[in-house]
Structure formats: structure tokens, C-alpha cells
Amino acid sequence: MKNYILFCSIIVSFFSFDSYSQKAKINSADKQYDNYAYIDAIKTYERVAEKGYKSEDMLKKLGNSYYFNSDFDGAVKWYGELFAMSTNVEPEYYYRYAQSLKSTGQTAKANKILDEFSNKYKNDGRGKLFKENANYLDKIKENSGRYKIEDAGINSKYSDYSSFVYDNKVYFASARDTGNFSQRKHKWTGEYFTNLYVADVDPTTGGSIKVNKFKTTINTKFHETSPAFTKDGKTVYFTRNNYVNGKKGKDENKITLTKVYKATLENDKWGNVTELPFDSDNYSTAHPALSPDEKTLYFASDMPGTVGQSDIYKVSINSTGGYGIPVNLGKTINTEGKETFPYITSENEIYFASDGHSGLGGLDVFVGKIEDNGTISDIQNVGDDINSPKDDFAYSIDPVSRRGYFSSNKEGGQGSDDIYKFLETRRLKCLQEFNGIITDSETNAILPGTKVILYDSQGVMKNNTISDLNGSYSFSVECGKTYNVRAEKEEYTTKEVIVNIGKVSGKTSLPIALDKAICKVTIGDDLGKCFGIKMIYFDLDKSNIKTETALDLEKVLDVLNNNLNMKLDIRSHTDSRATYQYNEALSERRAKSTIKWLVKKGIDPNRLTGKGYGETQLVNGCSDGVKCTEEQHQMNRRSEFIITFF
Structure with a gap:
């Protein structure tokens, strides 16, 4: 994955050697490096290094030149020489070396470097994440085996990446050579600048056919990528180098960065290409993604306030089409590394690519939960079906069909980056x-x-x-x-x-x-049914009111206090255990105990009658000689509140 879309910070310094000719070559390479011409810089640095002229600074640049072009074998070689020369280096080199090692299958050595990194730079969030997720490989394995993945059928021998599906068409960026004499190659990657292309999609299988260039004024002689269409198809957000109306913008170091642009469809033609108000010549913005309600735009940037090399931000879109102030999504998602390529689903999930969270190497795809307060929680690696030791990014999914696309420069592809289609066969969360x-x-x-x-x-x-x-x-x-x-x-x-x-x-x-809140009753009804009071329970062989049943009696008391003419007949029952005579006497005591409780609370005794029925009116078959549970027996120990007058 090429870093013209990943916003890496470049540290430029100069070498000092005794040989003037070697110094001149190095200065030339520095200039190429500073201008992002990494392909040429690598050749110059290596020729100098082969002659024995090495320094920490040059080894850093050699490692970076390979790392930023996702050639992790080369990065391991030169970062390895750097660490053999000195371990007193900035935290970025620990992390890049570890990422490169993981990307070349040297996971154990990578974890050792990460352990040293986290111990040496205790405040770096990536080190903390590594410590907190020491068994991250087990978790990734647990999240794997959930996808059926195929080539998307739209790839070339060049870089193809960053797809977006709209109206049964897939739009994507490609550096393929279209045979146009005006095509220009990017010094950094050695490939043509990317433009937007489109292909029809079979909605059933996700297969793509007949790739065509997206023939609009959106495509220019510089990079275009990451389209995101509104639901009505009349607006598209996309990423482009700082270039509009034929003018190329540069930062204070004369570098052309990237910006998020918007174009609108009028009379079946795309036009009115404008940069968004939070863009700047002095930092990059890229990879726009809309929330399902289209009221929020998510994007990646290295604007002031960024935690790492690039963070994910959001900005509100108001009803008049204006924009609020960009908000950083915070340190639960953003690390000191790169977070980029956000994608939002209708299930309040955010998929994104990161090399700061624990992964398999390079960029991995992760998913997090967007909480109601806007924070991101429960971030998980989506597993090794999608992720690899290389760069895996630009993930999108239809939450209904569970079909989608992602981009990767993993082994086995046709070009430097390729687009893959997938079917998710098992959800990440149970x-x-x-x-x-x-x-x-x-x-x-x-x-x-x-x-x-x-x-x-x-x-x-x-x-x-x-x-x-x-x-x-x-x-x-x-x-x-x-x-x-x-x-x-x-x-x-x-x-x-x-x-x-x-x-x-x-x-x-x-x-x-x-239960009904308004209860209609008449003479002969059980008042307890209004409140779901089917029984007032007593302990076995006792007639005193249980504390936990007093609440139900309070409900009966309230009705009597609000219906002063109402009279009740309180009927007490026992289970079949003990003798018939004993149960009759016990139930009589219980009826009197209930009446006594209500009278004590202020009810006129003339409004209350009561009788004990013993075991003569059992509500189930638990008679003498029948084996029953305690719960079944307790159902028979009850009091009823029959309305006799109101």
C-alpha cells in the first residue's frame, strides 16, 4: 500500500562523509527522498551502502524507503542493520521494524522488538495495546475462518484499490496504463497516477464485468481515489492531490498533499468540484466515508491535533450543506501509527485500516462499535481471512447481504495492490x-x-x-x-x-x-386479580403476615381506602399436609390475621368478613397421599379477596 495515501511524516537530515563524491550522491538521494521520489532514492542509498558508507540516518532512510513502499523484506534488512548499529532510536523505528518483521513471517522476533518498544516507550499507546493484548494472535485466530474470498475480477498488473459500490456498480482507483500519451508516472511508486474506474456488479454474486474509466472531469493528471456517493447519486466525495481548476497547491515544503473534494451531478455530468472547508495546503485529508444518515462525514487526516501519523476524524454535515468542525475520534481508535480508510455501516460499526493496533503486519482491517455518545469501543481485528502480513485496507460491506470488498498487496495478486470481493459467512460477534x-x-x-x-x-x-x-x-x-x-x-x-x-x-x-392498570371489578370478583395478586402466602404452619407479602396487602388497603363502600370476604386456604382439623383451624387463624392487619391499618371491621377453608378448596391435585413439591403445596396456602359489596 503506497503511502501517498497514508500521510507518513518524513524526517530529513544530512550525512557527513569524508568523500566529497559520496556526500554529493547522498545529498542527491536526500533531495529525492525529501520530494517523495523513493524509487530513485533507494538505488542511490544502496549503492553508497554497498561501498561501506553507512550511518544511522542513512539506514533509517533506507529502511523507510522500503517500508513506505510495502517492501518489507528490504525494510527488515536495513532496519536490522540499524538496530545492529544502535538501539537508541526513535519509537517509530521500533514499531516499523516490528511491523516489517511480522510482514515477513518473523512474528516471534517482532513480538520481542515490540516488548522492548513497550518497555522503553511506556507512554506510547501502541506499546500499551501490545501489553494489553499479549495474546492478540489467539484473538485474531478466533476471529478468522469467516469469509469466502475471491479476486474481484477488475484487477490489472498495476495498483487497484479503494472500491465503493453504488447502484450495482463498483467504483475504484487504478494506476493502470490506459494507453493515453498524457499519462504521467509517479516518482514515488514508479506507477501511473491513479484515476477512478467503474465496473458493473452482479448483485447476487458480487462479480464484476467490463471495466471502464470513469469519464468525468473528476479524473485529472494527478491521483484520484476513495469515492463515496450519496444515496441519491447526486454527490460524490473523493480524494485527490491538491489540484483543482488546473492549479496545483503545495505546502510550505513545496509538497503537494491530498485533499477531500466534493463533486455534484447536474444534467448527467459531474462538475462543481470543490475542496471541503476543512482542507488545507499544509496537511492531508483523505478517504471520505458517509454515515448511513449522511449527516456525518468520516475521513483520515494528519491535521494538527492528530495522535499519530494519520487519525480518523468526523465532521457534521448540516441541513444546508455546510460543515461543522472536524472532531478526532479519540485514542481508543487512533494510535501513534496510521489509522485510515474508515467505512461506516448501518449497524453503528466502523471498519478501518491500522498499523497501530495489534495485527499481522502492515495495515490490518479492524472493526469498532460506534457508541451513542460518538466514542469507539470494542475494537477487533477482523481475522486472517482478510488480513495478511502485508497491507490490507479499504474494507466495505453490505450489512444485509454480507458481501463486500477490500484491497490488499498480499502475495498472489496481479498488481502491487488488488481488490478482492468477499462473502462473510459468519458474523464476528455471536x-x-x-x-x-x-x-x-x-x-x-x-x-x-x-x-x-x-x-x-x-x-x-x-x-x-x-x-x-x-x-x-x-x-x-x-x-x-x-x-x-x-x-x-x-x-x-x-x-x-x-x-x-x-x-x-x-x-x-x-x-x-x-397487567391492566385500570381494573374493572364487580361483586364476586377477586380483587387480587387487578394487581396480579393471585395469592397471599404464609409460611408453613404459621398464620402471621410475611414481610414480603405486606406490599400486596398495601395494594388491597389502598383500594379499600379509595372505595369506602367496598366490602371484602377474605378466604384463607391451606395445603393438604397435617390433619383436616388442624388445617381448618390454621386457615381460620390466617383469615383472622389478614383481617386484623387491615383493621390495624384503619379499615372498619364491618367491611371485612373472613373464613378459613382449610384444605377443602385445593387449586391442584396435591391432596393427602399425593407426592408434590414445596412450590405446589405453597400454591394452596393462600388468601383471596372476594368483593361482596361496593
Whole structure:
């Protein structure tokens, strides 16, 4: 992956050797290096090094020249010589050396260098991430085996990368030679400048056919890449070198950087190419990505305030088409390395490429969760199907079909960068469908139009829905998590239930029965049904009111206090254990105990009658000689509140 789209900081210094001719060659190479002409610089530096003229500075530049062109074998060679000469180098060289080692399969040695790096530079976030994720290879392995990957069918022998699917077409950047005499080669990469190309896509298979150049004024003689179209197809954001209206802009070092541009479609022609207001001649912006609601634009930049070599930012797009102030996404996602190529899905996920998070070498693709407050959490490597020891980046996916594309310079491709299509066969996160039906607790009637809210175990709302005509609701939830589910409906008492989701993919069902908040009763009804009080329980062989049942009696008390003419007949029952005579006496004591409690709370005793029925009205078959559980017996130990007058 070439760094004209990755914003690397270049440290330029001069060499001092006794030989004037060697010094002249080195100065020439420095100039080429400073101007990003790395292909020529490598040749000059190596010729000088082969003659025995070496210094730390030159070895750094030789290593960088290979590293920035993703030739990690060369980078390992020269960084290795640098570390043999001295380990008193800047943290970047530790990290680049480790990344290069990983990219050439020398993972154990890379981890050793990373361990030295994290111990020596304790405040560097990349070192902290390595320490916190010492078993990162195990996690990557766990996240692997989830994709079916194929060549996208649009690659050439040159660099092809950064795809975007819109309207059954895939748009991408390519450095392929189209035979145009005006094509110019980039000194840095030795390839032609990239332009935007387009190919038709089979929506079923993701296959591509008939590649054509995107024939618009968007393409120029400099680099264009990373298109992102709005849903209506009338606006496209893209990356280009600092070049508009035939004028090339440069920074204070006379380097042409990259900017994010916008173009609009009018009369079937793309025009009105404008740079965005947060662009600058003095830093790069690139790789725009729109949020699903198109109210936020994400991009990569090395603007002031950047944590590392390039960070991911977001900026709001207001209703009039203006832009807010760019906001750095923070250190949970951005490291001292490179974070770039963001892509946002409708599932509040952000995919991005990074060499700062723990990966397999070069750039790896990661995914994070966008929280409601805008922070990024739960960042994970997507696995070794997509990622390799080389650069893997520009990942995009359709969250419905689970088809998508990514770019890579991994072994086996046709060009320096290639585009691959994929089908995700297993989600990274274990998800379950959590569903249920909302009903009336008394009549079992389905309750459509019920609002159902999903909370996590910390009480943070994760989602909400309305039950359909069948009373059904459904959420997608993470396996192994605990959630609170709240059901709300007018004229019903709100109910909240805790549910534990299983640890494997599948379904979890939770029917919810709601109690009516407004209860219609008449003479002969059990008042307890209004509150779901089916029983007032007593301990075995006791007639005193249990503390935990006093709350239910308070509900009965409230109704009596608000319906001064209402009279109740309190009926107490026992289970079948003990003798018939004993149970009759026990239930009588319990009825009197309940009446006594209500009278003590201020109810006129003339409004209350009561009787003990012993074991004569069992609600189940737990009679003498029948083996039952304690729970079954307790169902028979109850008090009822029958309305006799109001």
C-alpha cells in the first residue's frame, strides 16, 4: 500500500562523509527522498551502502524507503542493520521494524522488538495495546475462518484499490496504463497516477464485468481515489492531490498533499468540484466515508491535533450543506501509527485500516462499535481471512447481504495492490435473535402497539421497537449478555424483565404478559386479580403476615381506602399436609390475621368478613397421599379477596 495515501511524516537530515563524491550522491538521494521520489532514492542509498558508507540516518532512510513502499523484506534488512548499529532510536523505528518483521513471517522476533518498544516507550499507546493484548494472535485466530474470498475480477498488473459500490456498480482507483500519451508516472511508486474506474456488479454474486474509466472531469493528471456517493447519486466525495481548476497547491515544503473534494451531478455530468472547508495546503485529508444518515462525514487526516501519523476524524454535515468542525475520534481508535480508510455501516460499526493496533503486519482491517455518545469501543481485528502480513485496507460491506470488498498487496495478486470481493459467512460477534409476544396477563389477548425497550445490564438503552399486529417484538442481541426488557402500553402497568442470552447463535424467546392498570371489578370478583395478586402466602404452619407479602396487602388497603363502600370476604386456604382439623383451624387463624392487619391499618371491621377453608378448596391435585413439591403445596396456602359489596 503506497503511502501517498497514508500521510507518513518524513524526517530529513544530512550525512557527513569524508568523500566529497559520496556526500554529493547522498545529498542527491536526500533531495529525492525529501520530494517523495523513493524509487530513485533507494538505488542511490544502496549503492553508497554497498561501498561501506553507512550511518544511522542513512539506514533509517533506507529502511523507510522500503517500508513506505510495502517492501518489507528490504525494510527488515536495513532496519536490522540499524538496530545492529544502535538501539537508541526513535519509537517509530521500533514499531516499523516490528511491523516489517511480522510482514515477513518473523512474528516471534517482532513480538520481542515490540516488548522492548513497550518497555522503553511506556507512554506510547501502541506499546500499551501490545501489553494489553499479549495474546492478540489467539484473538485474531478466533476471529478468522469467516469469509469466502475471491479476486474481484477488475484487477490489472498495476495498483487497484479503494472500491465503493453504488447502484450495482463498483467504483475504484487504478494506476493502470490506459494507453493515453498524457499519462504521467509517479516518482514515488514508479506507477501511473491513479484515476477512478467503474465496473458493473452482479448483485447476487458480487462479480464484476467490463471495466471502464470513469469519464468525468473528476479524473485529472494527478491521483484520484476513495469515492463515496450519496444515496441519491447526486454527490460524490473523493480524494485527490491538491489540484483543482488546473492549479496545483503545495505546502510550505513545496509538497503537494491530498485533499477531500466534493463533486455534484447536474444534467448527467459531474462538475462543481470543490475542496471541503476543512482542507488545507499544509496537511492531508483523505478517504471520505458517509454515515448511513449522511449527516456525518468520516475521513483520515494528519491535521494538527492528530495522535499519530494519520487519525480518523468526523465532521457534521448540516441541513444546508455546510460543515461543522472536524472532531478526532479519540485514542481508543487512533494510535501513534496510521489509522485510515474508515467505512461506516448501518449497524453503528466502523471498519478501518491500522498499523497501530495489534495485527499481522502492515495495515490490518479492524472493526469498532460506534457508541451513542460518538466514542469507539470494542475494537477487533477482523481475522486472517482478510488480513495478511502485508497491507490490507479499504474494507466495505453490505450489512444485509454480507458481501463486500477490500484491497490488499498480499502475495498472489496481479498488481502491487488488488481488490478482492468477499462473502462473510459468519458474523464476528455471536448474535442471537431475541423475540417474544406481548399479551394481556388475564385474557391472554395479544397486545399490538406495545413499546418494547432493550437495555444493557448497566441500564443503557440499546434499542426499542413496537410490537406488530401479532403482538410480536424482536431484537438482535449479543450472545452471553444480560439485558433488561421493558414493555410499556397505555392502560397497562409497565413491566421490566431481566433476560440472559445464551452463549451460542440462535434464538431466545421471552413472552411478556402485562397487567391492566385500570381494573374493572364487580361483586364476586377477586380483587387480587387487578394487581396480579393471585395469592397471599404464609409460611408453613404459621398464620402471621410475611414481610414480603405486606406490599400486596398495601395494594388491597389502598383500594379499600379509595372505595369506602367496598366490602371484602377474605378466604384463607391451606395445603393438604397435617390433619383436616388442624388445617381448618390454621386457615381460620390466617383469615383472622389478614383481617386484623387491615383493621390495624384503619379499615372498619364491618367491611371485612373472613373464613378459613382449610384444605377443602385445593387449586391442584396435591391432596393427602399425593407426592408434590414445596412450590405446589405453597400454591394452596393462600388468601383471596372476594368483593361482596361496593
